[in-house]
Amino acid sequence: MISIDTKQVTDLVSEDRWYMKIIYFVGDNWIALLLAVILFTLANTLFNKWAVPYLYEFFKKILGYESTLEEMRSLLEHDYGDLWQEKKFIIEYLKLSKAYVNFLNVACSDHKDRTRPVSLYNQFRDVQVAK
Numbered sequence: 001m002i003s004i005d006t007k008q009v010t011d012l013v014s015e016d017r018w019y020m021k022i023i024y025f026v027g028d029n030w031i032a033l034l035l036a037v038i039l040f041t042l043a044n045t046l047f048n049k050w051a052v053p054y055l056y057e058f059f060k061k062i063l064g065y066e067s068t069l070e071e072m073r074s075l076l077e078h079d080y081g082d083l084w085q086e087k088k089f090i091i092e093y094l095k096l097s098k099a100y101v102n103f104l105n106v107a108c109s110d111h112k113d114r115t116r117p118v119s120l121y122n123q124f125r126d127v128q129v130a131k
Contacts, residue, residue: 040093065107069124070098100101100127 026033076097083089107121 002103053111060107065121067105069100069104069121070109072096072103073124076100076127077130097127 076093080089080093104121104124105115107124109115109121
């Protein structure tokens with residue numbers, strides 16, 4: 001009778017197949033892999049929940065949203081006098097006004113792009129156009 005050693009057969013079969021090595025590795029280390037997935041998910045959730053909102057506001061300050069809004073508002077409130085008679089000027093003024101509103105909406109939004117009713121940038125909502 002011929003005896004076959006199953007370990008030798010397994011070594012021969014799995015020796016060349018990379019996916020078999022992965023299957024054996026997962027089978028041997030499933031607890032460590034499960035723990036790693038749980039810890040990664042927990043760390044990712046905590047980072048997104050607590051760090052991202054503060055980083056979003058921090059970058060708004062670093063990028064100078066407030067000074068940009070002040071400059072844009074001063075351009076919109078400037079007295080342009082006779083330029084209001086020119087069609088090109090009115091078109092460009094309306095483009096600036098639209099850009100200002102879009103930028104203000106971004107400044108007043110949170111990290112999930114929802115508009116916040118209470119924001120540091122609400123002071124820029126009122127623009128007094130000079131006549």
